[in-house]
Amino acid sequence: MKSSLAERAILYALVAIILMVFVFPYGFLVSTSIKPPVDALAIPPTLLPQRISFDNYTIIGDFPVVQRSFGNSTIIALLSTVISIGLAIPAAYAIARFATWAGKLFLIAALVTRLIPPVSVGIPLFAIMRSLGLIDTHLGVALAHSTISVPLAIWLLASFMESIPRALEEAARVDGCSRFGALFRIIIPVAAGGIAVTAIFVFLASWNEFLFSLLLSSTGVKTAPIAIAEFKSQYGIQWGTMTSLSVLYSFPVIIFSLLMQKRILAGMTMGAVKG
Template identity: 45%
Template sequence: MVITMSKQKSRVAGLFVFVISCIFLVVTLFPYAYLVLSSLKPPREVISTTPTLLPSVFTLANYNALFHQLAIGKYFVNSLITAMSGTLLSVFLGSLAAYGLTRFASKLGNLFLLFTLGVRMTPLISVAIPMYRIIGQLGLMDTKLALVLVYTSINIPFVIWMMIGFFDNLPKELDESARVDGCGMFGTFMRIILPISLPGIATTSIFSFMLSWNDFLFALLLTSTSAKTVPVGISEFLTAYGLDLGPMTAAATIFSVPVMLFSFVMQKYIVRGMTMGAVKE
């Protein structure tokens, strides 16, 4: 009887968790679903004062208008190049710094960690003007290189703090075994530590990519035509004369796809315990 009651309580608890999870999922996905469905509505329905969830007729008119009114392909490539390059550089340099800080602990290293934390906590708007002046003095205005450098510098403190906790959990016996086999510090990092650290790198890369991909402030300040990214391009639909919501929803839908694909590809690496068995007792 006690076992039966326990099973019933367990089922009720499981059902409760399932219902709460479904409600949370619906609330979370509803804005995005409404965005996608709005992009498939006729233009008049998008700006209607009596909005509906489903379009009366599914159409690609908003996407056609988007590609006719905006150089979305060029902006998309600019966003992809700058976000990917900034992510790769920041993850590599930040991971290298985090590895060195975990393997050579010192008071200076601790001060450096506090400094990076302070940099990370600094509002981006407070460094926007100095960044603008530096990029201008370097002659890099309206170039993809300028955005890559800015995204790298912004993301490195975040990468350091993300990866330093992961490297702390890696057994130092791995480094010692690599040195016995003739690897130097950099060789150990590249051949042993990085492959084992794929779960942490995957998670950090996703967040770094999102920070760079969604940037509007620096892309607006540092670009005008050649290196303009999608967020800045989308803002052009908002003018003093009105707001063209149809193409804007289409652009936002397309803009969201790379982040989801990148997260989907990297999710298989976000699994703990890859170091199990790497060091024999």
């Protein structure tokens, strides 16, 4: 880049301000979580902790329900990832390679039904889950989450698969591979990067979902967002503990986004620009 030094300095300063504004809320959350619990309520507030204390974190040990909810969230998000990816791979392959009208129609229908407010779908969904005996099970909640993420997963994967040269597959087919064989031996390994990105999206969608988790679980499989939201009403207001829970809860999200950001970007490229 040959832009002048002054121009670049202004640009950096501007973005630094924007960055400060946008990182600020999260920074405030982290800073509150390492204050002593009583300081969390101080009026007026202090931006940085005057005293450092991890009481807000150690106190979580007293709440087994909250601890269990993190386990539930993990199991449900993993299950939902396996189900969504398992359903999306063959469907995306069919849409990318055979361009069937049924596939396209299904994809459009699935994206449109996502526009309906989930609150009005909740009641019939509960009835269906109940008749299948899936209320308050990991599988039930995971399936509900999968219905949210499968259309997006198919869409992302299809764009990844479209970018794989057909020649690769045809070579395999000439060598006597069936279509299943080609899918498993050629497409899946080559699209592994895309599959991983999609899996992360699906995982995070399930990890963050609130409404269906609330409706479909009672005590057995309560997820972390619900436990955090309930925390307030159940144990009085403990803003400090709310912040430490929120920080812990955001941890996987941050890790994934830092580790995988190049991949996520690639996924976006495929999905958005070519899809």
